[in-house]
Amino acid sequence: MRDGGAGGIITLQHLKAAPWKRRRFPVLKALEVIPVNGPAVCALGLGKSYNGKIFALHGLSLEVRAGEVFGYLGPNGAGKTTTVRLMTGLLRPSEGSCSVFGFSPVQKPGEVHRLCGVMTDGVRMYRQMTGMENLIFFGQIFGMREEDGKERAEDLLKRLDLWDVRDQKLSAYSTGMAQRLSLARSLMHRPKVLFLDEPTSGLDPESVQEVNSLIAGLARTEGVTVFLCTHQLRYAQDLCRRYGILEKGNLLACGALGDLARDAGLHAKASLRLKDGDAPSGFTRGTDGWWTTDILSEDEMPKLIRRAMEEGCSIYEAEIRKPTLEDVYFQYMALNGGEKP
């Protein structure tokens, strides 16, 4: 078996499993042949047209590193779900290619499915079965023995606050419960890559927080790579390390927040809250009453504060406001004449 050097592909839990117990971890079968140095998810000129004329996705090239939480952002109809369906082998690409840990979903769908957990709106569960029955069933079709599936299902149901409704039929679940159960299903076989399409839509704020902390925990402690499609930019900023911004099937930008902000021409701002009537030179007053000016680096801040004080301004508060993901997203959308997410 290979070592887990690259991005913590193999967790301690997996390594501790004796060979005769490894069937409890179906993902191990695929892990034994994972190319450890490659990216977790890779797309090269990937595209899909449903009618041969209009492309729902066009020329997508990106890499997601192992163990990374990647935010895939874009308005409805931008091509996010199409991307997930292509990467998980539910659709065949019209152009280009993609891979998950080096496995092509077209040529090796079984290996890709063994490694991936997928949660999208189109991927539903059985309404006449209880939450527990659903999870055990999906565990079984991923090669887990019934008792192991039950153990795993119990753990996930507790972690996702569904334990009390485990014996209720899915048809009796609220939207939020069904959404969390779907997340539990996608985690049943301990996937190494999670494709999540709006995992927190329809959830109350408490559930959103629980789901987000679960996702962050999976990436941090188990080295799970997360490909997160979302509209919720605030949560995405908390969770993700890098982002891809998609619009009308085209990837507008891809990278860390700082790089995206710089490329979009957005800078950090030095912001001061002053006594009424004070007006420092070089600053402009915002609608919130704060005085701001663009800065290229944090080193400029002390200088600006000093200058304001020399000009006789009384400073109540001072802070550096970095561009948020929302700022960056809307900047890219504005530059491309796009829509709101």
Place this chain on the structure above:
Amino acid sequence: MKTFPQEEKAIVRKDFHELWDSRMSRTTVLLVPLVLAVALPILFVVLINTVPASEINGADQMRKLLPEEARGYSLRQSMLYMVTNLIFPVLYLMIPLMASSVAAASSFAGERERGTLETLLLAPLGVRRIFHAKTLGCVLLSAVVTGISFLAFAVVVSVGDILLGMPFFLNWNWLVLIFFLAPAVTVFGVMFMVLVSARSKSYIESVQTSGYLVLPLVLLLIGQMAGIFRLGPLFLLLAAAVVWVADALLWVFAGRSFLKI
């Protein structure tokens, strides 16, 4: 190597539960055999034993349809022979046909309609194995229903035979029907429905389309009753061979249509 791994078993079990949970599917799978293999035979046996011979219209015409072996039978015996060997073989074939069609409609069209097929396809066992598991589940269910129906039918008709002092009804016709034609019809129903399910929008639409499958059986019944032909073991064996060939062809097309998902 396991012949039927647990992944496939889980799919078959799940499909059975789904079918059982749907009132329409459950009713069809239970009601059709109950009517055709139990209620109707009981009705015929009771009528033949109770209705006065003078009130049976066209009995002489019908007796002309009987083969040599049944020429010496009394009027009531002839009627039971005719019902058992001319009418019920055709009606009986509707059981595997309906059971397999409804099971396949629930398993394939129903899964698609409920949006759960995609979830299944995300499992590592592959489209081909999913197709095989689902197909096998439908065939298995239909085989069990058909087998139980035959046993129930045999009990009812045997009682009729005893009441009228006739020999046991089972003959070459029935043997060919049970062991060759009914299994072929079962597979045909499943394969036809897989193809239909790929095009239909819902479970209901698929089940409605399965109505076309009954037409050849109706023609068989009419042809026999009109004296155009008579179902013999050779005829049934030939029919079974034709249906098996059709099954093989449909298997290829149905498999392809499912793999294209």
